[in-house]
Amino acid sequence: MFTPLVRASGLRLLALGLGISVGILIARLGGPDLKGVASAYTAAVILGSTVLNFDIGQQALRVRRESSIPIGLLRPILTITILFLVLSSAAAITAAIYDSKVFWLVAGATVHAAMTITTVVLVGLRGPAIANWTGVLQPLTLGSGVLVLAHLDALTSSNIFAATALSFLTPLTLIALPLIISDQHHSDVEDGVVPLQAVLRTSSEWQVGRLFHTATLKADVLIAAWLLGASSAGIYSVGTSLAMLANVIPQQVAHQTLHEASGSGPDRTTRRLLQSAILATASGALIAGVGTYAIVPLFGADFAKSIPVMYAAIPGVVAYSIVQVAITHLRITGSAKDYTKLAILGVAVLMTTALLMRPLEEVGIAAAWSVSCLAMTTFALKYFIGKDRTNHDPEPVHPVS
16 A cells, blocks of 8 residues: 555646646736636636536446446546536637637636546556546646736736646546556446446535535635635745645545555554555655745745735644545445535535634635534544444344244
8 A cells, every 4th residue: 555655646646746836927917816816716616527527437346346346437437537528618618709708717626627527436446547648748738828828928817727627638638548448348238237327316415515615615716815805815825735735645645545445454544544645745745844934935926925825724624534435435435415415514614613713814714624624523523433333343242042
């Protein structure tokens, strides 16, 4: 297990390094306003992707795991991917003609949804490292697009939307090929394929929980933009994105949990929860120390307020490192009802606390996000402790009559 985690973590570090470099590029060229617009658009794309993709990848793995025979995932996944690409192309063409931000949002969300589905399936089939190639290729493509737009003096919000939407196409294209390779040894006859209708039926049960879960992770940037404006959202996004670096290695623990839960091996969830918490705490302390002295030189003096935002967000990152392992296992082996309760709790606490902490501006929103993650962690740990006790309770002894 150690070697896959190290390999995956190395790729994830590279991906995050590239992502931060692109963020610095946008911040330097466009200032807090453009950075805030770009961050809010990305958050909206991911929320839209959540609405569209119905967790098809993870639920396909769940259906496959519960089957008595190895069954292929190729046909349903490629069917959905092609459908999303057609929708995205139509939205992109409309956006190019009418310069509509809404259609660029639809285009980005559909491509991102297809990319997410294929990535999740590959993690389940081939382990955690494959997911991080997406994170390497996407910022490389986006960064190239930003440089071209800057050279053409066309670095506007609409063009940033277009560049971001198109940047998801590169990893999607290169992920589709390994998906075919990984699945070709499975039977693709009628009785040996995960039925698409079964995947959609199972996915629909989890959709509400997924929407609230994604909202907990991404709506904070949109809340900052709504309550404080685009410039504050840009400052906020820099602080929280740096804080999220503390989740690099713990995220690979969650990917490993997905890989393990998709198979039939022993349950190592409790061990993974502890691993994730320890790694996130150590990483958070390191990020806080480095970020204090790195933010202003890298992003500029306009982003000095991102430093306290980072401090406020790090406790939430540590808490979420536990939640993500719990959620990954829960979505493969648990119930949609428990997952939905957990996710709704996160959004409710985030919204309520953000409104209460609005006077603290960007720091208040970051603190509200941390509080929401801590609330979710409490729920997740309570769930797994109860589950562990249930699994270890001795069977009642009935008297012999």
